[in-house]
Amino acid sequence: MSTPQEHTPDNLVELDLSPFAKEDVEKIKALGEKQRLCYRWFRFQRRTEPGLDQFIIYSGARGRTPYAAYRIERHRDAQYALISQRTGETIANGRTIGNVLDHLPDDFFYSI
Numbered sequence: 001m002s003t004p005q006e007h008t009p010d011n012l013v014e015l016d017l018s019p020f021a022k023e024d025v026e027k028i029k030a031l032g033e034k035q036r037l038c039y040r041w042f043r044f045q046r047r048t049e050p051g052l053d054q055f056i057i058y059s060g061a062r063g064r065t066p067y068a069a070y071r072i073e074r075h076r077d078a079q080y081a082l083i084s085q086r087t088g089e090t091i092a093n094g095r096t097i098g099n100v101l102d103h104l105p106d107d108f109f110y111s112i
Contacts, residue, residue: 017078018053020046023098024074028055031101035059038109051076056085058107065111072100 028044035042040059047054053074067089069085074097082092082100092103 016076018050018051018074019048019074020053020055020074020097027097027101028057028072031042031057035109040109059108061111063111068105068108070104072097 016029032044036111039067043056043058045056047056055072056069057072058067058069070091071083071085073081075081078095080094080097080100081090082103083090091105092100094100
């Protein structure tokens with residue numbers, strides 16, 4: 001009778017699916033172009049760490065209204081999340097970046 005191994009083998013490599021794909025980056029840039037066509041400014045910032053890739057996106061009007069800030073995350077298991085940068089509240093989770101971008105609140109696109 002064999003006994004189970006007490007330790008995990010050291011030759012296994014953990015799969016990390018967290019980096020954004022090229023198509024995801026293109027969708028973020030397209031979102032910025034859409035904002036510019038609506039006469040709003042748009043800026044994004046990317047942060048990468050092991051197991052997590054993030055885009056922080058900002059949008060605002062050229063006036064006195066406050067800007068909108070949201071964070072799009074891609075985790076190690078290739079899941080996406082949309083999070084409010086101001087409150088830390090998770091707004092949406094999804095399997096594609098398109099799913100979470102569909103849940104961007106109205107204050108990102110319009111001055112309320």
